[in-house]
Amino acid sequence: MAELHVGLGKNSYTILIENGLRHRLPEEIKKIYGGKKIAIITDHNVNAHYGSQLEEGLQSAGYETLVVALPAGEQTKDFQMLPLIYEQLLDFQLNRSELIIALGGGVIGDLAGFAAASFLRGVPFIQIPTSLLAQVDSSIGGKVGVDLARGKNLVGAFYQPKKVFIDPEMLNTLSDHFFRDGLGEVIKYGCIKDAEFFSFLQTLHTREEMMEHIERILYTCCDIKRRVVEEDEKDTGERMLLNFGHTIAHALETYTNYAKYSHGEAVAIGMVAITRLSEKKGFTQPGTAAVIEALAKQVGLPTELHMEEVDLESLLAIMTLDKKNLDDHLKVILLKEIGISYVQDETIAFFDELENI
Ligand SMILES: NC(=O)c1ccc[n+]([C@@H]2O[C@H](COP(=O)([O-])OP(=O)(O)OC[C@H]3O[C@@H](n4cnc5c(N)ncnc54)[C@H](O)[C@@H]3O)[C@@H](O)[C@H]2O)c1
Numbered sequence: 001m002a003e004l005h006v007g008l009g010k011n012s013y014t015i016l017i018e019n020g021l022r023h024r025l026p027e028e029i030k031k032i033y034g035g036k037k038i039a040i041i042t043d044h045n046v047n048a049h050y051g052s053q054l055e056e057g058l059q060s061a062g063y064e065t066l067v068v069a070l071p072a073g074e075q076t077k078d079f080q081m082l083p084l085i086y087e088q089l090l091d092f093q094l095n096r097s098e099l100i101i102a103l104g105g106g107v108i109g110d111l112a113g114f115a116a117a118s119f120l121r122g123v124p125f126i127q128i129p130t131s132l133l134a135q136v137d138s139s140i141g142g143k144v145g146v147d148l149a150r151g152k153n154l155v156g157a158f159y160q161p162k163k164v165f166i167d168p169e170m171l172n173t174l175s176d177h178f179f180r181d182g183l184g185e186v187i188k189y190g191c192i193k194d195a196e197f198f199s200f201l202q203t204l205h206t207r208e209e210m211m212e213h214i215e216r217i218l219y220t221c222c223d224i225k226r227r228v229v230e231e232d233e234k235d236t237g238e239r240m241l242l243n244f245g246h247t248i249a250h251a252l253e254t255y256t257n258y259a260k261y262s263h264g265e266a267v268a269i270g271m272v273a274i275t276r277l278s279e280k281k282g283f284t285q286p287g288t289a290a291v292i293e294a295l296a297k298q299v300g301l302p303t304e305l306h307m308e309e310v311d312l313e314s315l316l317a318i319m320t321l322d323k324k325n326l327d328d329h330l331k332v333i334l335l336k337e338i339g340i341s342y343v344q345d346e347t348i349a350f351f352d353e354l355e356n357i
């Protein structure tokens with residue numbers, strides 16, 4: 001069992017990582033919430049595996065519950081889902097002091113978190129992340145939101161959960177596709193902050209090997225994210241490092257209508273592409289992109305940005321909507337070398353060479 005504290009003043013909370021924690025959730029929730037009602041927001045896949053156990057446990061602990069189960073997938077992280085959720089919360093008469101639980105992957109965490117941030121101007125919520133991506137990244141730090149057709153995460157808020165409960169055993173039911181996908185963000189953490197962790201990842205070849213070391217993987221990523229968020233909760237500087245590979249990733253996801261690449265896949269492609277560009281311009285130690293590419297390939301992630309399949313002008317137009325853009329500047333996240341990242345002011349011209357990398 002491991003516990004991490006995210007120190008954000010009155011918005012502080014803890015992350016609990018424990019095998020089998022799902023069986024003890026009602027008891028843990030009782031410690032932090034003395035109200036009557038709990039709304040669980042989840043998706044159909046996760047609900048089928050874990051919904052009834054959680055709901056029944058909470059009912060046995062004396063809570064009145066509502067389960068809002070939505071279709072699985074990125075298309076659900078849409079603005080138009082919100083009224084459907086609000087309607088059900090209203091029917092349930094959830095009040096401002098009562099609790100929302102996000103039970104699922106990053107899609108549910110972001111969407112339910114934003115519903116919590118906006119319903120009645122803010123209802124407390126907790127994160128029970130069930131995908132690898134959500135356990136290492138999206139459940140921590142309070143970035144919640146939804147996608148628009150014109151761009152990813154373009155509507156949202158910074159709204160911290162009251163607690164994050166991580167049960168690594170829940171990953172046993174995750175598909176191979178989404179296990180791999182989460183590794184895109186895991187590799188990101190090694191790239192931006194921890195060369196030793198990156199080297200450790202290079203020694204792991206199979207899902208089984210990774211599951212043998214899952215506590216180290218989860219703890220290392222959560223700890224890096226916690227430290228970065230503590231330093232810059234509102235994403236004005238240091239936190240932008242967590243966006244390594246994401247300017248290209250988000251543009252690619254948007255361009256392909258959230259249907260071709262899952263987020264971690266797009267991040268893998270984005271990290272390799274930006275590092276190739278950066279090497280070409282002399283900002284990154286030569287050979288770094290190849291090393292990231294090799295690790296991504298080793299775990300089965302895509303690494304090639306197939307420019308013949310996309311229109312560069314359209315991709316660049318989407319990038320200009322990136323939330324990191326301030327004034328006339330784009331903020332690009334680059335590596336000096338594996339483990340050392342920084343933010344650099346650039347113009348959109350930085351990406352002109354994308355067709356030739
Ligand atoms: N807020 C943040 O800081 C942050 C960080 C990274 C990514 N994100 C966002 O997270 C989203 C991607 O999250 P994701 O990859 O978890 O996608 P997801 O929520 O769609 O989950 C992936 C798939 O796995 C299924 N699933 C989840 N847990 C399962 C389990 N334990 N057993 C069986 N099936 C399970 C889901 O039903 C879904 O089909 C993207 O929208 C991305 O933008 C947000």
Ligand SMILES: O=C(O)C(=O)C[C@@H](O)[C@H](O)[C@H](O)COP(=O)(O)O
Pocket residue numbers: 137141143152153185235239240242243246323
């Ligand atoms: O928490 C952060 O900050 C991140 O950037 C984490 C990213 O992995 C994540 O994809 C996040 O949702 C991106 O946020 P955005 O602000 O670029 O939309």
Ligand SMILES: [Zn+2]
Pocket residue numbers: 185246263267
């Ligand atoms: Zn991400």
